[in-house]
Amino acid sequence: MTTEPSRDVPVRGSTLRDILAFADSGTVRLLLAPAGQDVAVRGVVFGDEEGTHSAEACAVLAVGPPVSSAEAVAPVREAAARGAGAVVLRETEGMPPAPEVLAAAEESGLALLTRAAWADWTDTAALLRSALSYSGTERAEEPPEEPDGTAGGLSALASAIAEYTGGAITIEDTRFRVLAHSATRPEADGVRRSTILGGRVPEWRVAELRRSGILHALWTSRDVIHRPAHGDSPERLIIAVRSGPEVLGSIWVAADGRSLSPQAPDALRRAAEVAAPHLVRHRLRESAAVRRHDHALRGLLHGRGDQRTHAWSLGLSPDAPCAVLVVERADGARPATDRTLDVLALQAASYRSTVLVLRERDRLLILLPVGDARDRDVVRMARELDALAVSLPGGVPVRVGAGSVVASALGAAASCEEAVLVARVLRERESRGRAEGEPRCATAAEAGPSLDVLRVLDAVRPLWEAGSGPVHDLVRTDLAAGGELVRSLAAYLDVSGDVARAAQRLVLHPNTLRYRLRRARERFGVDIDDPDTRLLLTLAVRLTAGTFSAES
Structure with a gap:
C-alpha cells in the first residue's frame, strides 16, 4: 500500500x-x-x-x-x-x-x-x-477559516447561491446543523430564524419533515426538491450534497418575502457540486471527533472500558433511561443493503437529536434515549425503520431487534445484548419457516420465551460440543451425509411429534417420515420416546440449526 x-x-x-x-x-x-x-x-x-x-x-x-x-x-x-x-x-x-x-x-x-x-x-x-x-x-x-473550522468559502458560497436564486440559504450537514447561511432578511420566517439562532434545525421541524416524506426524498433523490409555500412557511427548494453515493449534507433555499428566480433550480444543482468538496473538508476536520465518538459508543454498547466515562464523553446523562435497537441485513440480501443501512442511519439520527448511531459491518446499533413514552418510542422507531427499508428505491428487507428500556445509559450494554438476541430470534424464525406474515421487527417483549431459549442454547453449546453418545453420533454422522435425518427430526420435534404435520412441512409421505424416525432408533440407538433423549435431541437440532433449514 x-x-x-x-x-x-x-x-x-x-x-x-x-x-x-x-x-x-x-x-x-x-x-x-x-x-x-x-x-x-x-x-x-x-x-x-x-x-x-x-x-x-x-x-x-x-x-x-x-x-x-x-x-x-x-x-x-x-x-x-x-x-x-x-x-x-x-x-x-x-x-x-x-x-x-x-x-x-x-x-x-x-x-x-x-x-x-x-x-x-x-x-x-x-x-x-x-x-x-x-x-x-x-x-x-483561500479565504481564512472561521472559528468553528468551517472553510470561509462555504459562507461565501451561501451568499453566492442566495444571489443567483433570489432566496435565503442555509447549508447543513446530515444532522441538520447549520454550516453556513446567507444574510437573513427581516421577512424571514420563524423556522429560518430559530434554525440560524440555534445552529441547527429545531427537532420539531425535523420530525415534521420526516413525517411528510421530505427527508425520505432528500436522502434518495439526486435532484432539486420543491416544497410549496404552506401557511407561514414560504416556498423552499432543497437539494442533497453528495460525494458519489454518499450524502454529505444539504442546501435549503427559502423564498423570504420575495419570489425565487426561475433559474434557481439550475443554480442549486451547480451549487451542490461546488459545495461537495467544502463539505468533504468539513467532514475530514470532524473525522477525529467522529472516531472518538464511535470509540466511546462502541465501548458503551459492548460493555468495554469505563461505562461512566463513555457516557460522559457522548454527552449522555448516566441517569437517562434508554434502549438499543439493532438493524441488520436480512440473509441473502443484495449489496444494496449497504445503501439501505446508510439511509436508515440518517433516518434514525433525525428521530431525535440525542439518538446515537453506530455503523458496524452488516448492521446498525442505535442508542435511543427515551422520554415519558418509553416503550412506545422504541416500538415506533423499530416499525418506522422496518417500513422505510422496503419503501426505498431498490430497498431490501432488514431485521430490527429492540432491547428493553434500561434505567440508565450505564446499562446500555444489556439492552444492546438483548436487541442482538431479538434479531437472532427473527432470523431463526425465518430459517425455520415460521416468519411468513410476521413482522421483520420485534421488541424483547414480542420475542417472548424465544429470548430465554437462545440464552440457554448459548450456555449449553460448549457442553454439547464437548459431549459424546448416541445423539452426538447421530447428528454428526447425518450432517456429514447431508442432514436428511436431522432435518426430519427437527420438523418432527418442532410440531410436538405430530407426524402428519411434520411430513407436510417436509413435503414427505407420513410413512417416509416414520421410516426415518425408525432409522434413528435402529442405527444409532436413539429412543425418541424417551423424555431425556427427546430433550437432548431438541437441543442438538437447535444448536445445529445453522447447518440446515427445516424447509430444505
Whole structure:
C-alpha cells in the first residue's frame, strides 16, 4: 500500500509544526522531535513495503506493531534509513511507548508521532495530507477559516447561491446543523430564524419533515426538491450534497418575502457540486471527533472500558433511561443493503437529536434515549425503520431487534445484548419457516420465551460440543451425509411429534417420515420416546440449526 509523496503537496511552508497545529483534534500526538518541530515534511507515505519508494522528508505511516511494542523499533529504523522526517505508529490504549522505540527514534533523529487508538490509518493519512496542503497553499489562496473550522468559502458560497436564486440559504450537514447561511432578511420566517439562532434545525421541524416524506426524498433523490409555500412557511427548494453515493449534507433555499428566480433550480444543482468538496473538508476536520465518538459508543454498547466515562464523553446523562435497537441485513440480501443501512442511519439520527448511531459491518446499533413514552418510542422507531427499508428505491428487507428500556445509559450494554438476541430470534424464525406474515421487527417483549431459549442454547453449546453418545453420533454422522435425518427430526420435534404435520412441512409421505424416525432408533440407538433423549435431541437440532433449514 506504499504510495509516492503527493505531487500536489508543496514543500514550501510545510513543517512538523504546521502539521501539529492543523491536526489539533487528538488524532496524532507528538512523542519526541530530536531535530525540533521546524523540520520540513513534504509528503505522507505508507511504510509497509520496505524501500520501494523514496520517503525523503516524508511522514511515514508504520502500519505494523504499535508504539508500545519493542518490535516497532524495526519500522522506525527503516523509516530513518529511507530519509523520512517523521514516523507515525499506532497507540495501544492504556499502554506506554516501549523505551526501545523511543531510544531508536532519538538515536536516528526522527520525529516520533502516534496515531490515536480510536483512529484508523486512512483518516490519519487524509488528515496529514490536508495539513500539508493547507500549510503550503491554502493560506495563500483561500479565504481564512472561521472559528468553528468551517472553510470561509462555504459562507461565501451561501451568499453566492442566495444571489443567483433570489432566496435565503442555509447549508447543513446530515444532522441538520447549520454550516453556513446567507444574510437573513427581516421577512424571514420563524423556522429560518430559530434554525440560524440555534445552529441547527429545531427537532420539531425535523420530525415534521420526516413525517411528510421530505427527508425520505432528500436522502434518495439526486435532484432539486420543491416544497410549496404552506401557511407561514414560504416556498423552499432543497437539494442533497453528495460525494458519489454518499450524502454529505444539504442546501435549503427559502423564498423570504420575495419570489425565487426561475433559474434557481439550475443554480442549486451547480451549487451542490461546488459545495461537495467544502463539505468533504468539513467532514475530514470532524473525522477525529467522529472516531472518538464511535470509540466511546462502541465501548458503551459492548460493555468495554469505563461505562461512566463513555457516557460522559457522548454527552449522555448516566441517569437517562434508554434502549438499543439493532438493524441488520436480512440473509441473502443484495449489496444494496449497504445503501439501505446508510439511509436508515440518517433516518434514525433525525428521530431525535440525542439518538446515537453506530455503523458496524452488516448492521446498525442505535442508542435511543427515551422520554415519558418509553416503550412506545422504541416500538415506533423499530416499525418506522422496518417500513422505510422496503419503501426505498431498490430497498431490501432488514431485521430490527429492540432491547428493553434500561434505567440508565450505564446499562446500555444489556439492552444492546438483548436487541442482538431479538434479531437472532427473527432470523431463526425465518430459517425455520415460521416468519411468513410476521413482522421483520420485534421488541424483547414480542420475542417472548424465544429470548430465554437462545440464552440457554448459548450456555449449553460448549457442553454439547464437548459431549459424546448416541445423539452426538447421530447428528454428526447425518450432517456429514447431508442432514436428511436431522432435518426430519427437527420438523418432527418442532410440531410436538405430530407426524402428519411434520411430513407436510417436509413435503414427505407420513410413512417416509416414520421410516426415518425408525432409522434413528435402529442405527444409532436413539429412543425418541424417551423424555431425556427427546430433550437432548431438541437441543442438538437447535444448536445445529445453522447447518440446515427445516424447509430444505
